[in-house]
Amino acid sequence: MSAVTAAPPMAVRELRGLLTNYRRTWRGSIISSVLGPLMSLVALGMSLGKIVDAGPGAHTFGTVDGRPVKYLLFLAPALMANAGMQTAIGESTYPVLSSMKWQRTFHASIASPMGSFDVFVGRLLFIGFRVLMNCGIFLAVMALFGAVRAAGPAGLGPVLAVPAAVLTGLAFAAPVVAWAVTQDRDTGFSVLFRFVMIPLFLFSGTFFPLSQLPVVLQPVAYATPLWHGVDLCRGLALGTATTGSVLLHLAYLTAVIGAAVWYGSRTFRRKLNP
């Protein structure tokens, strides 16, 4: 019994199980973790960036120290926030359906002292770890391409963008995991990818400032969690963030996570403890 009382919290036990599993499967995921940022930074940041920086729109991406921000520097931290979202959504869909329906490991977990909420929170912790890993790799690739400039407190702004991207990822992971556990089939996932993830990727201020959007679309874009993540990561990486904007973004993303965790506690209980 003493072994049990000294044991870690229940959700951490689920996290540990998922990490043990990941030690067997990480090789497959690491390639896309590196290739993703590599390709997008070469194609969009460097190649397209050269044309943009030389063109008439070069001044639209803000200024740092009185000089216009280069497109690569404008784009890279936003792509990091997007990588956070995409990693989170990827880990929140098929793997969750597999644990629920195909391999049924959720059912094995809840037969142990863990409950359905522990299993849900443990999964979110694991996804947080995966996003941290991918965004850390993203930062390293950014540095390789000269897309990192010392900025912000102690010059560590670009490093602070990584935890901001993790928070962004969790703002997607929490609602998507909560929903994915209720699915009987994987058909809903492609709808999510096509009609939620891709539009967010294109219209949340990653490639251009939101002021360029048609006026009617701007409030919609401001309401999406991804815009808050993009603006937070970019502001931190470039050192242009204000305390007010940072607090606003943190509050918004935290509120989304909180609401989704509450919702997920209900969907997990309904599905695992009928």
Added chain:
Amino acid sequence: MVDISTSPTSALAPFSEAPLIKAVGLRKVFPPTKRGGEPFTAVDGIDFELRRGEVFGFLGPNGAGKSSTMRMIGCVSPMTGGDLTILGMDPRVDSSRIKARLGVVPQEDSLDMELRVRENLLIYGRYFGLKRAEIAARTAELLEFVQLSDRAESPVEPLSGGMKRRLTIARSLINSPEILILDEPTTGLDPQARHVVWDRLFRLKQAGTTLILTTHYMDEAEQLCDRLVVMDHGRIAAEGSPRELIERYSTREVLEIRFAPDGADRKAAAASLAALIGTGERGAVERIEELPDRILLYSDDGEASLAAVHGSGTVPVASLVRRSSLEDVFLHLTGRTLVD
């Protein structure tokens, strides 16, 4: 000798001891699945007790409420009504502490297919907060016990159905549970694999482990259970040892006589054989059951009944005298209608 001891249990525990599980008027009602639909009563007020060291079975057709009962005992499905005490605790408040002392073999496999055999036991032991060294020692014993020692480093995916079941049993024992819950442990296995599983469960029983299992295989219940209940439509239809149930609900022997498929001979025979019921003579028949291709005569002396059948002028195509089994009890209590 492999140490498969599970808990501080003993088959010789005094009967005065409090039962490990006590259910009184236990109910499970599922809400309607569709708006405006009817709620579904899966378990409709059942009473039972599980004593330390015994093997207790729930026998019943599909949909009888066996799995719902197992899930309530396993603390993964909240009860709707009645009282349930497990290891002296209330599952509504102490589910985590109860589950720490249970082992569960679910109906459908829930192994991690991406991991090796040994790793499946490792992560499961960690769920229970056990230390790595403790798990490693126990894993060696348990894999030996379920005859998977040489597969310790194999991936789980390519294992046969029987091997996966045995691995699931090993996994369920990682925390040295005081009660092992098995929901249809051999459903879907081939005869060889079933016998290996039975053999392992029998050894657990001999080692004093308390087992609670559901099954719709009569031979499984007869081989393993000390005591069992027959469930039907969410209620307990009968309770006792396999022997007691056969004595109470069937006769010592059953005579099966077969007729040509057209049915004319059979109908005529059934009418004349009714005269054999309760004559008080040797070979007297207690009950006759008419099936599409044959007639079953429940009797204490099947050979004498067969002589009486011949004496009445009935000429069956074939005949068979066999001992009564739990299957006869089961079909008598739950009927022959197919449950889908």
